[in-house]
Amino acid sequence: MEEALRKKWEGLTLIEQESDTMRIEETVLEPLVEKGNRCLLLQLIAERTVNKQAFKTTMSKVWRPEGWIQFKEVGDNRLLAEFQHERDKTKVLQGRPWSFDRNLVCLQELKGHISLQELDFNTEWFWVQAHEMPVASMTREIGRELFSGMVKVVEVETDESGCGWGSSLRARVIVDITKPLIRGRFIKVGGVQNWVPFKYERLPLFCFECGAIIHTKHCQGPNINAKGEQAHQYGPWLRANPPRLGGNDPQRYGGKLNQASNHEQKADSQKWAPSKVAQGGRKSSEEGKGREAMTVETSVLKIVPYRPPEERDHLAQKDPTAGVHQREQKVGSDLPILDEQLSPKREGYTVPEERQKSVELKRERFADEEPLSQDSPLDHPMAVIQGSSKRQLHHGSWT
Structure with a gap:
């Protein structure tokens, strides 16, 4: 067939308009050449015509791309696939070979200077x-x-x-x-x-x-x-059958030198991991210049001994940072604590009547318990959990 067409073309005589050559500048082709880098030409090796719609639906699910895929029919069992992201195209190429209905799907990268008919699938x-x-x-x-x-x-x-x-x-x-x-x-x-x-x-x-x-x-x-x-x-x-995942495990087990090497690798990985939040509830990390600091809110747990109201008021007058007015100033970052955001104003604050009754009942219930110390366990009935958050601080009060 090709030989017959070649002989037929040799016998044709071109007119003036047909023999005039059109020249295209490289700069005009650049946008479409870039688009072609995100395309693949697909050829289904099958003796019969396959269901194109079923093929498009099935392969788009099998490939699981992050972006969209657009298919265009360019011949018998031949389609042009355009990917939104070039990384999706790369993933498809790395996963070869592909098949549809047990028929091979051949892939060819699109070359802007070659027509689709000149590409072979051998x-x-x-x-x-x-x-x-x-x-x-x-x-x-x-x-x-x-x-x-x-x-x-x-x-x-x-x-x-x-x-x-x-x-x-x-x-x-x-x-x-x-x-x-x-x-x-x-x-x-x-x-x-x-x-x-x-x-x-x-x-x-x-x-x-x-x-x-x-x-x-x-x-x-x-x-x-x-x-x-x-x-x-x-x-x-x-x-x-393809080998199972994890069949060739590169990890080495046992041995003192190997364990030391593993510890060094673990330390290197933790070096770049986010740092833990210190007491106070904020963390800041910079991943690049010009980026705003990222804050993470958490809670600070601390056991303090129970103090009667009279002693707490006396300590508050003597040292505003002691007793129930104690605040954690160390927050593990360079960001300052905004009193307007972290600490409610104490002036004019009135404890609700129901809350006062609840506190008095708890005092009577645990009056005979042995006193607390800094080493007392968390489940001690007289333990007071202090917490700090972005909206409210609990300073030694029952919650």
Whole structure:
């Protein structure tokens, strides 16, 4: 078809208006090029036309973007997805491969200088596992050589030292979906040759005869063995389950040196954590110049011995900061305490009659209790809880 169109175009004669070339400046394209950085071109590898509305609804839920996604149909089973945030697009690319109704969804980043029809969908990213490998050969360097038959080896999953010990050696690779899947490879270690089978995570529908995800006309159909039975060269054994989260735990346990290292890491993390609120109920923290201080309100708990009203009045006249008029001035920050906000004015204040009766009943009830000290427990019946908040202070009174 393409060859026929090419020959047809060679035989056309252009008129003057058609042969005139229109030149577009780069500055005109910049806004749309920036918009294209937030777009992806999607191609569903399916032999039939899929339900576009179901696809849009399903994938928008599966991807769970922070912003909106807008879809536009640009061909058969081909859509253009525009993301509100570029980070949502990056998250979708990192989560490949995706599938809808078991059909592969190929992704291509949009390039502003290429038309949508020129983009091909012959490759896709996969995680591949190599099983039954000798333990000593599960390294980053050997992994790159082992998967070199793929279009590209993006990364081999190993630790910091380059060791990939585990149930299998995993690699992030780019696969040519128009060609048969690579089922494995022979390796020779110490004079012994072993077959290392490959398995693909989240593998969608593919042909069990030719082994390609995009079923082409080159497929010769089912293979028949000597017994006249159908024998598949490929099958579901090429599929693998992704590893469980937390399976490769980098944390090291035990050992004095390791514990000291963990304590240092914990101390470093606490260094940048918000400081605890000191007595007084306010905290201020600056995260940058020009930012207003942030205050956090809390309560100050303190046990004070019970004093009769006469003694409290005498102390109040002698020292306004003692007894029931004691106030916590240390607040753990550079912000001053505003008396108008934190402390009610005492002049002209009259205790309600019901409150006076309640206080007298409690005095009579606990008259025989042993006196309080600063070391008395919180549940002592004569304990008085002093609290400070932004609206009211309780100075040694019953609450």
